[in-house]
Amino acid sequence: MELNARIPSGPLAEKWDNHKFSAKLVNPANRRKFKVIVVGTGLAGAAASATLAEQGYKVSTFCIHDSPRRAHSIAAQGGINAAKNYQTDGDSVFRLFYDTIKGGDFRAREANVYRLAQVSNNIIDQCVAQGVPFAREYGGSLANRSFGGAQVSRTFYARGQTGQQLLLGAYSALSRQIHNGGVTMFNRREMMDLVVIDGQARGIITRNLINGNLESHWADAVLLCTGGYGNVYFLSTNAMASNVTAAWRAYKHGAGFANPSFVQIHPTCIPVHGDYQSKLTLMSESLRNDGRVWVPKNKGDKRKPADIPEEERDYYLENKYPSFGNLVPRDVASRNAKEQCDQGKGVGSTGLAVYLDFADAIKRDGEETILRKYGNLFQMYEKITDSSPLEEPMTIYPAVHYTMGGLWVDYNLMTTIPGLFALGECNFSDHGANRLGASALMQGLADGYFVIPTAIGNYFGESSIAPVNDSDEAFINAQQQVGDRLNKLLQNSSGGVGGKVTVDEIHKELGRLLWDNCGMARNKEGLEMALKKLPEIRQKFWDKVYIPGSGSDLNQTLERAGRVADFLEFGEIMIHDALNRAESCGCHLREESQTEENEAKRDDENYSYVSVWEYQGDDVEPKMHKEDLTFEYVTPSQRSYK
């Protein structure tokens, strides 16, 4: 596997412009001869579909839901960053670039991140033009807030529903293209496999989720916009249908998988309640602007929060990080919450929670002001927990939220398989070892609206692509294999050897294994143990999993089983990756690599690279390749938020 990032030459600030100029173009009249497949309709997929169709390519778009508007991006709450510097508080493209690189703990590519910061401004203009109702000042200009530990106000937002509004904007552009005939939309389709012909990505196999039919679709390029894999942990803030299948199938066809162990654990989520818990709910990070995080000073203190006097409370973030206080980056906040709970100071019925207290903010600003800022979040919290944050501190605990790892891509978002592109959370590109708040939406839209058009023109311009057809042997074979695999899953429908287990039981077992050993803190011993344990769970799955119903019908258990089967394989490279990276960086804390003050200790000498995993065959250890990271414009420093 050759890892050529194809970073354009020239000074950092000119790379993107240089690249746009030197990239090959496809003449507008010829574009309709190229067919592009887009899988997933989140920000990245919807934006890419719309834009490529506007430019004249023939686009086929696939979504797993009954409508493209429901993709997982819809759930993003907080906002989207851009370097507009509308507040004249010292922001700039370079500062956004710098913050993102630093926030990612110096494990991202400079050139990509700089481009992201540049394009961020175009995104806001684009969304405003589409009619996205961003929050406004009284005078009519766009409002901003500071978010996720940034020291400037650069986050644009639409109430607590920014992801929804941005996605609906992209969905509307997509709808326009469906209406104009530029995009053919396939709803309720799940991509089951990738078809590679002569080394190029040439199509996909999908399953029609309503009638179970397997379908072949050819194209000249395939764009995976299928989001992150946080659901490998079973419990995460991701939507239930988010999964790794598309990326995993690509990996098995030779696409490199980069930094799979980089998973962001968000500090402010509603704690787990019971075994039946199906997913976790994020409480926007903005709450940390006014809420104070604390635990009782004494272990096992079971008093009600109101009964614990001020001097017996430990505002551990404020004490430990005086200059950032409650606003430290996500990884730091999460890790500290875990530390407190591990010490037995956790609160709530499970002891796995800390308080986020608004009493002081309410005293200072009044209930009305606080409600204006967080009213809908408080309401949501109360709906779920039956407790009002106005009367009692919230309880929060970290939860899996975002995956920085993903398919390895070059500067053009192309994976190691020519013609296969990965956009949005599905790729690994811009966030290094930790993502800053409000940057994922920015990246998804940057990739979809602004980067992919140039990239795809360049690919079509420089490659020779032979004609193929859905009825080619490669498609027939691939479809056959997908069918066989589904049949294998259904084999146990009569109950396997030694009783039945359900898909969710296995998924929970996998999730627990990863959460305990490859979650917020990792160590060699635990990882090695997990690596041994994982194949056992996988075996149990194939032996005993019980799936009622048939494959020629709407069968949600079968759908989940297919996804879990891939998670069970995928988990292994996550663990390999975590094991390989013996340093701590960003969200990846190896307990062996900490400073004296228990902060993550990076090891630039040995680990300043992207780890890229290559498939070597089932049950064969994957091979790791390195893309070395070089920093010309920023100097990696030990992150310190003290």
Place this chain on the structure above:
Amino acid sequence: MSNIDLTLQIWRQKNSDALGKLETYTLDKISTDMSFLEMLDVLNEKLTMEGIEPVAFDHDCREGICGMCGAVINGVAHGPEKETTLCQLHMRHFKTGDVLVIEPFRSRAFPIKKDLVVDRSAFDKIIQAGGYVSVNTGGTPDGNAIPISSHIAELAMDAAACIGCGACVASCPNGAAMLFTSAKISQLCLLPQGHAERKKRALSMVETMDKEGFGNCTNLRECEAVCPKSISIRNIARLNREFVRAAFSEG
């Protein structure tokens, strides 16, 4: 936290062509902290172990924003709690002994696919007919080029909050889609960006709405009452104005 015992009557239908009927299941020791969908998960795990096909139901975000979930609980779309999607409804609103009749969102325009799963793609068709501002990617003016008062932005946001779940249609005795259509039209006619196409948009979206088999609005207000995002019928009034204005001066 406590536990409750329930009797469920759930609509079971194999596919769009099959005939369906209500099946009765009992479920014991349901934690009141569960969400409604988690309760259905528990039921499905139980059915699976008993060798019965689980109940198919749509869902994804489980946070009340994707608009994927929805069913009619004892005659009310999304259940008894106001401004709440089914996934955000918690079992503490029920008590031991309750009988819950769970039916899919029914409407001529929403054919049932299986059990509680319906096809709402008619909504997509309405949006495709004009629920957008016709701008291509790139070449747009600076975001601050057109000032928009925060009041107008907020009104537009009120309308834009629609999650397209279809509860309005499911609860409307006429099966009308006016609340859904008016929400999109309102958002875009309030904002200056949408002005250039407002007449064409109103005409073609309403035409598509009628063609897709939705009923006629008779101002019964059920839609507003069940809407999980409290979209107001003020938007319908606005749509009516938009439509009349367009019909008399365009086309």
Place this chain on the structure above:
Amino acid sequence: MWLLRFSTSSIGKKILMASSGLLLILFLVAHAAGNAAIFFGSNAFQTYADTLHSLPVVVFVFGVGLFAVLIVHIFIGIQLFLQNRKETASRYAVSTKVCENTLASSTMPYTGLLLLLFLLVHVFGFGVNPTDTKVSVLVVNLLGNFFYGLFYLFSFCVLAVHLSHGFWSMLQTFGFNHPRYNDGIMKITYIVPGFFLVFFGAITLYFMTGLGANY
């Protein structure tokens, strides 16, 4: 043709319904103003009736206009009723209405038909008048009959119910809906039907109770 397209679209039909409803309300207002003459004695009333009949053109135009408006109102009302019935009321095993005021709103077609019945009775009673009886006498004869009067009272109640949804609904259809005025609109929605009920009801009771016997 744009007008045809407009009037067959769902919103166009609503607008026609509301417009014809408005004209009917205006007619009722005019009618009430005329009938106010009753309270000024039989001579005044007779003069009013005679003046009206001395202007056959006006009567004809109003008559035809009213008839046309009624036809539109009834025709579209029935059309809406039939179309909306495709969504059967029994589509759910349990059906629960979440809204208030469902009595008036869900019975519009039925209250409407009752009003049609009343109109027929009323027009045949007063309009088609073969015996050349003076109107001021006719009214005593007809409304003096207990059952006839009762039917009138009942119909006015029906009208009140029809309008207790209809008036607000009409304004909503025309696009009047603003948080600042909605309370006021709701009040008027009860005042207007209330006024008609009290006014026409009073006339009827005046004759029914015998107060107007020696009119």
